[in-house]
Amino acid sequence: MTRHLRRPLSGTALAAAxxxxxxxxxxxxxxxxxxxxxxDVTITFxxxxxxxxxxxxxxxxxxxxxxxHPNIHVNAVGNITDQKINQALRAGGSNAPxxxxxxxxxxxxxxxxxxxxxxxxxxxDKDSIDPATTFPKPQLAYTQYQGDQCALxxxxxxxxxxxxxxxxxxxxxxxxxxxxSEFDADAVRLTKESGDTYSQLxxxxxxxxxxxxxxxxxxxxSPTYFASDGTSNVAAxxxxxxxxxxxxxxxxxLGGYSRLEKYRTGFGDEFSDSNAxxxxxxxxxxxxxxRAGMIDDSHSKVSYGVAPFPVPDxxxxxxxxxxxxxxxxxxxxxxxKQNAAWEFVKYLTTDTSAVVSFANAIHNVPSxxxxxxxxxxxQDPNFQEFIKIAANPKSTTTPSSPNGGAYQLTxxxxxxxxxxxxxxxLDAGLQSAAHQIDTDIAxxx
Amino acid sequence: xxxxxxxxxxxxTGRRAVNRTSAVVxxxxxxxxxxxxxxxxxxxxxxxxxxxxxxxxxxxxxxxxYLSFTRYDGFVSPTWNGLQNWRFVFREYPFFWPALxxxxxxxxxxxxxxxxxxxxxxMLVIHVxxxxxxxxxxxxxxxLAPPVAATLAFVFLLNPATGPVNAILGHxxxxxxSWFNDPSWSKPALTLLALWGVGDLMVIFMASLLDVPRExxxxxxxxxxxxVNRFRHVTLPHLRPxxxxxxxxxxxxxxxxxxxxxxAGQVASGQIGGSGQQLEPGxxxxxxxxxxxxVFNLGFERFDIGAACVxxxxxxxxxxxxxGFLMRRGRGFLGGED
Numbered sequence: 044m045t046r047h048l049r050r051p052l053s054g055t056a057l058a059a060a061x062x063x064x065x066x067x068x069x070x071x072x073x074x075x076x077x078x079x080x081x082x083d084v085t086i087t088f089x090x091x092x093x094x095x096x097x098x099x100x101x102x103x104x105x106x107x108x109x110x111x112h113p114n115i116h117v118n119a120v121g122n123i124t125d126q127k128i129n130q131a132l133r134a135g136g137s138n139a140p141x142x143x144x145x146x147x148x149x150x151x152x153x154x155x156x157x158x159x160x161x162x163x164x165x166x167x168d169k170d171s172i173d174p175a176t177t178f179p180k181p182q183l184a185y186t187q188y189q190g191d192q193c194a195l196x197x198x199x200x201x202x203x204x205x206x207x208x209x210x211x212x213x214x215x216x217x218x219x220x221x222x223x224s225e226f227d228a229d230a231v232r233l234t235k236e237s238g239d240t241y242s243q244l245x246x247x248x249x250x251x252x253x254x255x256x257x258x259x260x261x262x263x264x265s266p267t268y269f270a271s272d273g274t275s276n277v278a279a280x281x282x283x284x285x286x287x288x289x290x291x292x293x294x295x296x297l298g299g300y301s302r303l304e305k306y307r308t309g310f311g312d313e314f315s316d317s318n319a320x321x322x323x324x325x326x327x328x329x330x331x332x333x334r335a336g337m338i339d340d341s342h343s344k345v346s347y348g349v350a351p352f353p354v355p356d357x358x359x360x361x362x363x364x365x366x367x368x369x370x371x372x373x374x375x376x377x378x379x380k381q382n383a384a385w386e387f388v389k390y391l392t393t394d395t396s397a398v399v400s401f402a403n404a405i406h407n408v409p410s411x412x413x414x415x416x417x418x419x420x421x422q423d424p425n426f427q428e429f430i431k432i433a434a435n436p437k438s439t440t441t442p443s444s445p446n447g448g449a450y451q452l453t454x455x456x457x458x459x460x461x462x463x464x465x466x467x468x469l470d471a472g473l474q475s476a477a478h479q480i481d482t483d484i485a486x487x488x
Numbered sequence: 489x490x491x492x493x494x495x496x497x498x499x500x501t502g503r504r505a506v507n508r509t510s511a512v513v514x515x516x517x518x519x520x521x522x523x524x525x526x527x528x529x530x531x532x533x534x535x536x537x538x539x540x541x542x543x544x545x546x547x548x549x550x551x552x553x554y555l556s557f558t559r560y561d562g563f564v565s566p567t568w569n570g571l572q573n574w575r576f577v578f579r580e581y582p583f584f585w586p587a588l589x590x591x592x593x594x595x596x597x598x599x600x601x602x603x604x605x606x607x608x609x610x611m612l613v614i615h616v617x618x619x620x621x622x623x624x625x626x627x628x629x630x631x632l633a634p635p636v637a638a639t640l641a642f643v644f645l646l647n648p649a650t651g652p653v654n655a656i657l658g659h660x661x662x663x664x665x666s667w668f669n670d671p672s673w674s675k676p677a678l679t680l681l682a683l684w685g686v687g688d689l690m691v692i693f694m695a696s697l698l699d700v701p702r703e704x705x706x707x708x709x710x711x712x713x714x715x716v717n718r719f720r721h722v723t724l725p726h727l728r729p730x731x732x733x734x735x736x737x738x739x740x741x742x743x744x745x746x747x748x749x750x751x752a753g754q755v756a757s758g759q760i761g762g763s764g765q766q767l768e769p770g771x772x773x774x775x776x777x778x779x780x781x782x783v784f785n786l787g788f789e790r791f792d793i794g795a796a797c798v799x800x801x802x803x804x805x806x807x808x809x810x811x812g813f814l815m816r817r818g819r820g821f822l823g824g825e826d
Contacts (some may be wrong), residue, residue: 126788129562129788129791132563133562133563150791153561153563153791156563157563157564158564159563160751194538195671240649251757251758251759251768253758253759258765302528304669305648305649305666306649307758307759308647308648308649308669308756308760309647309648309649309650312758313758313759313760328498350700403625437794443790446790446791447789447790447791448789449765449789450788451766452766452768452769455766455768456582456768458763459773460767463773466772479580479582482576482580483580483635483790485559485579486573486792487559487790487791487792488559
């Protein structure tokens with residue numbers, strides 16, 4: 044090819060590449076709420092539920108909604124992962140969802156700040172729904188970012204203590220511990236050593252064990268992860284440091300990190316019948332309300348009880364609180380049926396009978412204050428413990444941030460280093476973690 | 489004007505001849521049209537390649553390079569932020585350097601061992617008199633196993649508490665490592681997995697070894713060459729293009745090493761991820777973290793596509809440097825023939 048022919052070709056190729064990159068690749072950022080709410084429309088609803096009972100339960104809610112709103116039809120698409128959600132929200136188009144739900148609260152900060160989800164405040168105002176009196180405080184915290192209420196809670200998860208009643212009886216322990224000093228003593232009493240390992244461990248504090256994470260533990264100290272100016276507060280918050288010190292102390296009392304880790308590697312999958320609590324390998328664990336349903340549905344013979352996770356001795360009066368998270372739902376800003384979508388979201392998240400029936404069907408905690416108090420909610424004593432934890436005003440969550448769960452990961456990595464002895468200066472570690480969190484957030488601005 | 493003089497552009501005679509030809513073309517419209525038609529025909533024949541390369545190589549590459557200088561979360565249009573992403577990745581992103589070190593470890597150790605193992609197995613199989621087909625099948629079959637399934641099987645086999653491998657080692661009185669749960673052993677464990685699936689290289693080496701003329705071995709033997717010298721002076725030179733091919737493709741594949749370390753790390757850690765439970769990157773202790781995992785972490789979990797593109801560019805440049813160096817040193821896929 045001659046030189047003078049190559050030049051225009053390369054120029055055309057570059058121009059085409061730039062044009063493509065500036066048009067085809069970048070999703071739309073804005074939607075509108077001017078659609079006719081009384082028009083006959085079909086909205087697309089993406090969710091992650093896939094088990095037959097879950098799909099049946101959400102479909103029952105959809106059927107009930109369609110009866111109330113004959114002009115709005117819902118095309119539900121299940122088993123959707125967060126990666127698919129992100130791609131669809133970026134791309135938009137006729138096949139993109141109007142209403143999206145996600146099992147993780149970590150992405151809410153990005154959905155709000157990028158306006159991938161529309162701010163629901165105008166819709167809430169229009170229907171005179173006061174979020175503060177409708178939803179519990181933690182649920183509101185994880186569905187908004189810097190005042191932008193771009194999502195709403197669609198059922199919740201509450202974390203508490205599961206304990207093996209038979210092991211408690213055998214060890215002469217009368218009931219679940221309420222403070223961490225009682226808990227530590229019980230964990231030691233419940234531990235049975237066998238050579239260089241264990242035949243039963245009172246509690247597995249290692250951060251790699253199932254739900255034994257720093258954020259789940261730290262909730263018992265009600266920490267503040269971010270200061271009012273949005274900067275990291277992990278180095279200044281006394282609760283986070285105290286939580287890490289407590290965990291490390293328990294690791295050492297129960298035999299040390301290496302020994303515990305070796306025992307942990309023999310555990311079965313968390314979401315299987317081989318779960319270490321269900322097989323009797325550990326006598327206590329921190330977990331969500333769903334575990335009770337799983338134990339009941341399994342072949343496990345474990346006789347279990349549930350209670351709020353113990354609190355620090357100095358905060359004994361706050362016993363009953365715990366970590367809260369849940370599923371979130373929002374409206375895609377690319378949707379051109381936002382009013383219809385809002386009717387659906389409003390029904391799913393605020394209609395007490397819809398929330399309660401769905402919660403009962405899939406063993407999740409209801410996510411509105413009215414539903415938590417409803418007599419229709421399962422009265423199973425174990426489940427009621429989690430209802431109380433979710434309704435406790437001192438319960439907390441991990442707030443949303445603009446870069447997913449990066450700040451939690453930074454904190455968790457410090458936890459791994461501290462529990463293993465790789466990091467011995469916790470104050471320096473927390474300072475470094477705070478700096479890293481601020482750097483990571485600055486990178487997203 | 490001879491072809492030899494035309495090949496030298498600074499040759500006065502040749503330049504004058506070319507200029508004379510161009511002048512003739514400019515003056516003759518018919519010849520000009522013919523020349524244009526010829527160019528268009530060449531372009532038409534080249535167009536599938538141009539289209540494919542443009543769409544699937546040049547466009548993504550140019551876009552990736554451009555995005556690496558922007559703040560882009562995938563939702564809002566990118567905005568230029570200069571070298572910020574590069575500074576962040578190289579100076580402030582704590583996972584970059586460990587991941588680069590791990591990736592280079594895999595490139596140096598895993599690729600080398602795979603080639604050695606593939607060659608040894610290839611030689612073993614062609615020298616076996618009986619059961620050659622069975623052996624070939626046995627060694628090749630693991631390569632067909634899906635990476636996720638193979639990794640899961642290895643994690644269960646090498647489980648320090650319940651895996652059969654450690655049970656056997658224990659019976660033999662050998663202190664068994666924690667494999668995928670020990671930062672010192674996780675990379676060797678992944679290398680074992682890669683060696684188990686070395687059947688692809690074995691087949692390639694086998695085909696090449698069978699292609700070595702027998703007369704060369706006979707001549708070498710007559711000259712008094714032993715087995716080592718025959719391998720060094722007959723087999724290896726013949727295998728050189730295949731070795732270069734195996735090293736280059738092995739390095740590029742290892743630069744993209746993603747599935748096996750990710751699955752092994754997540755399964756061995758026992759965590760599934762979720763709100764309040766972040767998956768540890770490269771469990772245990774970052775020892776299985778590779779650069780492609782960072783692309784996913786930054787681009788799809790942190791919504792920082794600009795920084796993810798920096799990692800992608802680093803991978804591209806490293807692959808090009810490795811491939812270029814190896815091709816030069818190994819004199820290409822055609823050995824000495826070029």
